[in-house]
Amino acid sequence: MEIEEEVVIVGAGIAGLATAIALRKVGLSCLVLERSTELRTAGAALALFPNAWRALRELGVADKLTPHYPAVEKASVTSVSSGQTRQLSLARIKSSDGLGIRLVHRKALLKALAEELPPAVIRFSSKPTSIGTSPDSSLAILHLEDGTIVKARVLIGCDGVRSMVAPWLGLLQPVHSGRSAVRSIGVFPDGHGFEHELQQVLGQGIRAGFLPLSDKEIFWFLTFKTPKEDLDIGKYPELVQEYVLQKLVKDFPEKYKEVVRKSDLASTTLAPLMFRWPWNLFSGQVSKGNVTVAGDAMHPMTPDIAQGGCSALEDAVVLARNLGEALQKDGKIEFDKNAIEEGLKKYVKERRLRTAGLITGAFLSGWIQGNPVWLVRMIRDNIFYPYLFPKILNAIDYDCGKLPAISSRN
Structure with missing residues (x-):
């Protein structure tokens, strides 16, 4: 035809x-x-x-x-190493x-x-x-x-x-940037209680953050330097979630880890960052x-x-x-x-x-x-x-x- x-x-x-x-x-x-x-x-x-x-x-x-x-009019950036938080305005x-x-x-x-x-x-x-x-x-x-x-x-x-x-x-x-990203949506059936603010966390070679999508959903992301062998788990969202919690965000604030625990696995992805x-x-x-x-x-x-x-x-x-x-x-x-x-x-x-x-x-x-x-x-x-x-x-x-x-x- x-x-x-x-x-x-x-x-x-x-x-x-x-x-x-x-x-x-x-x-x-x-x-x-x-x-x-x-x-x-x-x-x-x-x-x-x-x-x-x-x-x-x-x-x-x-x-x-x-x-x-x-x-979104407010953002914050927290450094894991120093514990300091910087406030940023997005209102303009x-x-x-x-x-x-x-x-x-x-x-x-x-x-x-x-x-x-x-x-x-x-x-x-x-x-x-x-x-x-x-x-x-x-x-x-x-x-x-x-x-x-x-x-x-x-x-x-x-x-x-x-x-x-x-x-x-x-x-x-x-080409591969040398980093990968995990993205997902945390679901809180009874509401999450967070302000409508972008909260970022910077760790050792890791940049992460979360931002409410609604009263019950929070989008979270994480970018990190990726060993090639670790990309294989991208096909299995439950392994991606476990990998993030056990290897990447152990020293992160508890509120970030709680958002990751609440992840909707159907929305969870791990992919290399290409450019x-x-x-x-x-x-x-x-x-x-x-x-x-x-x-x-x-x-x-x-x-x-x-x-x-x-x-x-x-x-x-x-x-x-x-x-x-x-x-x-x-x-x-x-x-x-x-x-x-x-x-x-x-x-x-x-x-x-x-x-x-x-x-x-x-x-x-x-x-x-x-x-x-x-x-x-x-x-x-x-x-x-x-x-x-x-x-x-x-x-x-x-x-x-x-x-x-x-x-x-x-």
């Missing part, structure tokens, strides 16, 4: 769903190919900064989520309408995005096995595992860290003709400034804006091979410096916050948190712009 589509998106994660919504808003028809049998809603939560909320507002999704997730990190930083269930975000798309847009159980092009390079051609051939005027890889589209373009494979060398975004091809990438397929980064999901939402709006403007003539969409290529090049140009900076900022933040060396700890406590961290947070702020209005199609 052969299918021909205007735009084909590989991957129905945050980047893929958001990109499909944005492209449809500028008048383009999309097909999203997802290898899983259903929407992949596993996982815990993610923090969304004002830059993400601006993108979600443009996608028409923000108002579905904000009533359920209050803004707000967009013009006060959205601020909000912690959101990953499942809720994905469902809110998926609800904006007609059911037929997402084709599940569709695993691409190879990519090619038509003789005149006007079509990208995907061969699926079930034998289906999908032809696309535009192909966008939103297929994550292990993307097949990114290496086809010529981007290097992501792309930022210079590869300049030395490698991020678009080729009518093919490009977005989200983790383009810029995998460590979670230390919570910008993985946020930047994927930015990508969606910026890509659709540039492609829509390139194909718009007199308020109508007209497909043209050169216009497609020009629109994707403008998208890449706009995203390269931005995402390279986020990758670098995330890596450096994680390195300095979790480093056990006494000199680095001193720099962290006396220079990084008072002076550098606020500048990083300010640099995160970004406006992805507005989507162009398309009046009709030829």
Whole structure:
């Protein structure tokens, strides 16, 4: 069977769903190919900064989520070695309408995005096995595992860290940062009683923290330097929980350990933290003709400034804006091979410096916050948190712009 589509998106994660919504808003028809049998809603939560909320507002999704997730205005950082706690204010990190930083269930975000798309847009159980092009390079051609051939005027890889589209373009494979992350949700049926505040704990090579999602749920995370042999337990959530309690947080405050004990094992994950060398975004091809990438397929980064999901939402709006403007003539969409290529090049140009900076900022933040060396700890406590961290947070702020209005199609 052969299918021909205007735009084909590989991957129905945050980047893929958001990109499909944005492209449809500028008048383009999309097909999203997802290898899983259903929407992949596993996982815990993610923090969304004002830059993400601006993108979600443009996608028409923000108002579905904000009533359920209050803004976070306070944070604290406790050093296990010194016992000292530093208070940080997040109240100033707000967009013009006060959205601020909000912690959101990953499942809720994905469902809110998926609800904006007609059911037929997402084709599940569709695993691409190879990519090619038509003789005149006007079509990208995907061969699926079930034998289906999908032809696309535009192909966008939103297929994550292990993307097949990114290496086809010529981007290097992501590299392991040397650290891994555990994430989960602690469940307190009778209520947890904690303030709505981000509480971080820094140990020997460990950065951990927790933040309430609701009156009965607390998202917790932990990043640490990972012996390779310890990654094998990631398939078994109960072993991950035991590993954290017995080997990683023995000296942590009791309240943190209690949150870990209350973990919902279905939401507990252990995964290596991967990232792309930022210079590869300049030395490698991020678009080729009518093919490009977005989200983790383009810029995998460590979670230390919570910008993985946020930047994927930015990508969606910026890509659709540039492609829509390139194909718009007199308020109508007209497909043209050169216009497609020009629109994707403008998208890449706009995203390269931005995402390279986020990758670098995330890596450096994680390195300095979790480093056990006494000199680095001193720099962290006396220079990084008072002076550098606020500048990083300010640099995160970004406006992805507005989507162009398309009046009709030829």
